[in-house]
Amino acid sequence: MNLCGHYNGTFAVASVKASHSQPHLLPCRIRFAASVAAAVPISCYGARRGSGNRLAFTMSCCKAAIGRDVLVEENDVVSETERSYTYVMKFGGSSVTSAERMREVANLIISFPEERPVIVLSAMGKTTDLLLLAREKAVSCGVSNVDNIEELSTIKDLHLRIVDELGVDRNVIAKHLEELKQLLKGVAMMKELTRRTQDYLVSFGECMSTRIFAAYLNKLGVKARQYDAFEMGIITTDDFTNVDILEATYPAVAKRLHGYWVSDPAIPIVTSFLGKARRSCAVTTLGRGGSDLTATTIGRALGLLEIQVCNKNFCMSKARMERC
Numbered sequence: 518m519n520l521c522g523h524y525n526g527t528f529a530v531a532s533v534k535a536s537h538s539q540p541h542l543l544p545c546r547i548r549f550a551a552s553v554a555a556a557v558p559i560s561c562y563g564a565r566r567g568s569g570n571r572l573a574f575t576m577s578c579c580k581a582a583i584g585r586d587v588l589v590e591e592n593d594v595v596s597e598t599e600r601s602y603t604y605v606m607k608f609g610g611s612s613v614t615s616a617e618r619m620r621e622v623a624n625l626i627i628s629f630p631e632e633r634p635v636i637v638l639s640a641m642g643k644t645t646d647l648l649l650l651a652r653e654k655a656v657s658c659g660v661s662n663v664d665n666i667e668e669l670s671t672i673k674d675l676h677l678r679i680v681d682e683l684g685v686d687r688n689v690i691a692k693h694l695e696e697l698k699q700l701l702k703g704v705a706m707m708k709e710l711t712r713r714t715q716d717y718l719v720s721f722g723e724c725m726s727t728r729i730f731a732a733y734l735n736k737l738g739v740k741a742r743q744y745d746a747f748e749m750g751i752i753t754t755d756d757f758t759n760v761d762i763l764e765a766t767y768p769a770v771a772k773r774l775h776g777y778w779v780s781d782p783a784i785p786i787v788t789s790f791l792g793k794a795r796r797s798c799a800v801t802t803l804g805r806g807g808s809d810l811t812a813t814t815i816g817r818a819l820g821l822l823e824i825q826v827c828n829k830n831f832c833m834s835k836a837r838m839e840r841c
Contacts, residue, residue: 616679672697694725751793
């Protein structure tokens with residue numbers, strides 16, 4: 518994957534500023550999913566300036582195949598959507614690990630009021646790892662001890678604390694927290710966990726983070742709408758824990774997002790890493806690199822040439838940056 522780009526000036530996000538007087542001081546590696554790294558030509562260029570003198574580093578990808586695991590048709594782009602959205606922004610778990618980080622992400626989005634981004638969001642911090650640890654304990658702890666699983670308490674406390682600090686209604690995630698507890702009790706009762714159930718279990722992190730963030734943007738007066746990727750049209754194989762995205766995804770995603778934009782424009786806040794199995798209709802996960810793959814898939818479906826992959830420092834990895 519050939520990348521090029523330079524940056525000269527001051528990069529500001531909310532109250533956090535990092536000065537770069539020379540191009541080589543820019544964080545020089547861009548993270549991209551392993552499954553798409555070999556197939557996406559990307560061009561990174563300069564800095565985009567929004568209101569408040571904030572800048573964001575950007576990258577663009579050509580309308581080529583977006584990954585060896587993604588089936589693509591050349592003519593599957595719905596042209597109307599190209600006028601609805603301008604680019605995709607993906608934020609990893611480290612970008613939304615606290616209320617303060619969520620505020621900074623929101624400030625970055627608000628800095629470009631003229632843009633119409635699609636936001637792809639990961640689970641908060643280490644939530645996915647905590648869910649997997651809770652899974653292991655639930656298998657052997659017994660139903661009566663599920664409430665005492667430390668990781669479950671940590672997940673609950675983290676999300677409720679962030680909700681409270683952002684001034685968002687707890688009801689946006691109350692249902693998911695209860696469903697998560699009941700799911701773990703089911704695992705404890707069965708004393709086993711299938712790959713299908715594991716995919717459903719780890720989906721709770723993304724489902725809660727996106728709901729919190731969408732609610733916070735709406736609280737700020739920025740109209741946003743939360744989407745679960747598995748209900749938005751991302752269709753996959755039934756190989757749970759490491760699925761492939763099917764080509765039927767592209768027109769489905771484009772139709773859904775375009776339809777909502779025409780009827781009631783709002784910034785989409787989409788769960789990363791998730792899909793829906795074609796045959797079983799169960800929740801699936803995309804495996805390693807799945808959050809970035811979600812962003813590129815949505816970009817391809819909408820015919821967008823620009824994708825921004827940001828972590829907490831706006832420093833990317835697993836790809837080389839070179840001057841043009």
